[in-house]
Amino acid sequence: METSAIEPWRTLARRELARSDPWVRLWAEDVRLPDGRVVRDFSTIEMPDHAVIVALTPNGEVVISRNYKHGPRRVCINLPAGYLEPGEEPLVAAQRELLEETGYAADEWLPLGDFFEDGNRGCGRAFLYLARGARQVAEPDSDDLEELTVELMPLAELLQATRRGEVAVLAIVAALGLASAALRGDWDQPATASSVT
Amino acid sequence: METSAIEPWRTLARRELARSDPWVRLWAEDVRLPDGRVVRDFSTIEMPDHAVIVALTPNGEVVISRNYKHGPRRVCINLPAGYLEPGEEPLVAAQRELLEETGYAADEWLPLGDFFEDGNRGCGRAFLYLARGARQVAEPDSDDLEELTVELMPLAELLQATRRGEVAVLAIVAALGLASAALRGDWDQPATASSVT
Numbered sequence: 001m002e003t004s005a006i007e008p009w010r011t012l013a014r015r016e017l018a019r020s021d022p023w024v025r026l027w028a029e030d031v032r033l034p035d036g037r038v039v040r041d042f043s044t045i046e047m048p049d050h051a052v053i054v055a056l057t058p059n060g061e062v063v064i065s066r067n068y069k070h071g072p073r074r075v076c077i078n079l080p081a082g083y084l085e086p087g088e089e090p091l092v093a094a095q096r097e098l099l100e101e102t103g104y105a106a107d108e109w110l111p112l113g114d115f116f117e118d119g120n121r122g123c124g125r126a127f128l129y130l131a132r133g134a135r136q137v138a139e140p141d142s143d144d145l146e147e148l149t150v151e152l153m154p155l156a157e158l159l160q161a162t163r164r165g166e167v168a169v170l171a172i173v174a175a176l177g178l179a180s181a182a183l184r185g186d187w188d189q190p191a192t193a194s195s196v197t
Numbered sequence: 198m199e200t201s202a203i204e205p206w207r208t209l210a211r212r213e214l215a216r217s218d219p220w221v222r223l224w225a226e227d228v229r230l231p232d233g234r235v236v237r238d239f240s241t242i243e244m245p246d247h248a249v250i251v252a253l254t255p256n257g258e259v260v261i262s263r264n265y266k267h268g269p270r271r272v273c274i275n276l277p278a279g280y281l282e283p284g285e286e287p288l289v290a291a292q293r294e295l296l297e298e299t300g301y302a303a304d305e306w307l308p309l310g311d312f313f314e315d316g317n318r319g320c321g322r323a324f325l326y327l328a329r330g331a332r333q334v335a336e337p338d339s340d341d342l343e344e345l346t347v348e349l350m351p352l353a354e355l356l357q358a359t360r361r362g363e364v365a366v367l368a369i370v371a372a373l374g375l376a377s378a379a380l381r382g383d384w385d386q387p388a389t390a391s392s393v394t
Binding site for chain 1: 204206215221223225226231314364383
């Protein structure tokens with residue numbers, strides 16, 4: 001099918017309903033759909049971009065932490081992650097956050113794409129990375145609000161922990177899924193003939 | 198490590214900064230951290246839960262659509278998905294949305310977990326499903342704002358499309374990753390000895 005035939009919505013006007021700098025801005029947008037209908041007060045949300053890292057040691061273990069997160073309001077397994085500073089490149093933010101939160105650095109960084117948290121509202125965008133050859137080079141030095149304890153866990157075991165409900169945040173699952181694909185060799189694979197028909 | 202040793206935050210008070218019923222409520226919370234510090238005006242967001250479905254045909258193809266999403270503000274590949282109605286069971290919502298959006302029903306439904314969109318703010322929660330034996334039983338009958346065109350795409354090709362940037366929303370990536378794991382037999386696998394040490 002012709003992707004170009006799908007038209008975007010047009011934002012006619014938007015009003016800021018609330019802001020909580022620098023974390024959240026809530027907007028009400030008047031949008032015109034391709035069929036001409038106008039929808040009033042469609043909610044959109046701006047939040048800072050963040051980076052999430054699957055850092056893999058030479059032994060095939062992933063650098064994780066277990067800590068309380070206030071979004072899901074419970075203790076869960078998390079990956080090194082953090083907000084991009086203003087103007088900061090996503091990869092630079094990922095490398096900085098890995099080092100600050102865990103004390104690890106890595107030899108080889110593979111971008112796994114960037115994705116919005118919510119299809120309708122937007123919210124934050126997550127830049128996902130696989131970092132291979134991860135090794136501890138320093139002590140963690142994070143000013144995050146959460147108490148972090150760094151652990152190592154094999155990737156296959158992380159999937160089982162996800163199945164048991166120990167992972168609570170979407171970006172963690174997405175990063176683990178794409179990292180698994182990359183490690184199986186399914187990510188760098190060139191497009192096959194069937195994928196361009 | 199002792200997960201029980203990790204204490205949650207306590208919400209001391211919260212103020213509603215804005216609401217856009219029934220889609221978004223933005224809150225400012227005063228929270229007490231385990232170390233005794235009090236953080237004022239921590240932003241949290243409430244949004245309705247939604248279901249996302251990887252519906253697989255007997256031929257191994259996934260039911261997708263290409264449509265404009267206003268969160269990422271572009272045309273992208275999406276999976277059947279939709280909000281839970283008040284009081285509706287997530288599985289019932291998933292089955293209803295699959296039928297409404299695509300006209301498909303499925304024989305076998307496997308829950309892949311539920312995950313929050315944002316670790317700090319919360320936002321919506323996504324209930325992910327793998328539906329096997331999917332077949333078209335009706336015409337699509339959706340009242341969504343987006344124009345939907347249903348297509349079929351092999352799961353492996355969807356991963357390549359993700360690599361090319363054609364998927365824009367985190368829940369789609371997460372659902373595809375967990376569905377792939379389930380189809381490889383990595384999801385139902387019992388916990389190994391190493392995972393309980």
